[in-house]
Amino acid sequence: MTDKLSGAQKDELMQQVQQQLAVANFQELVTKATHKCYKMCIAKPGSSLSTSDQNCLAMCMDRYTDTYNHVIRVYTTKLQNGLQR
Template sequence: MDSLGQLTGSQKDELMDQLKQQIAVANAQELITKMTEKCFKKCITKPGSSLDSSEQKCIAMCMDRYMDSWNLVSRVYGNRIQRERQRL
């Protein structure tokens, strides 16, 4: 940790940008993993070599709802963080 104090301002900014990118990638991976697990469990009753039309429709709708929910929660959480920062 002592080496962080030796970084210049631009190096710290670059490090923060890299961390933000890694967090964004991790969040996207988590979203895809959870969405896949939940929608598969909900929509695929008997796995086979292909999806029938009702399974395809269920998967599409499930993914849309999951993404909408994820976006809503993310937006509300972001707004809450902003409010908390403004209070400080």
């Protein structure tokens, strides 16, 4: 395959790459948050998830997402400032 891609094929490829990257990023976030929040909220696994377990998990997941957003913002800013020096 040596032909160049058409404009429409290019757009589709770009969209797919971006979408796959977003999916991978989301999966990583969910996997990490699940481990952290399980450890934080489920000290002794019982026969079912209690309401307070669920509240804790929900809160924890939201804070983990906040933390990720904060970290990536600080990281990006610091990298940009570092490069300007």
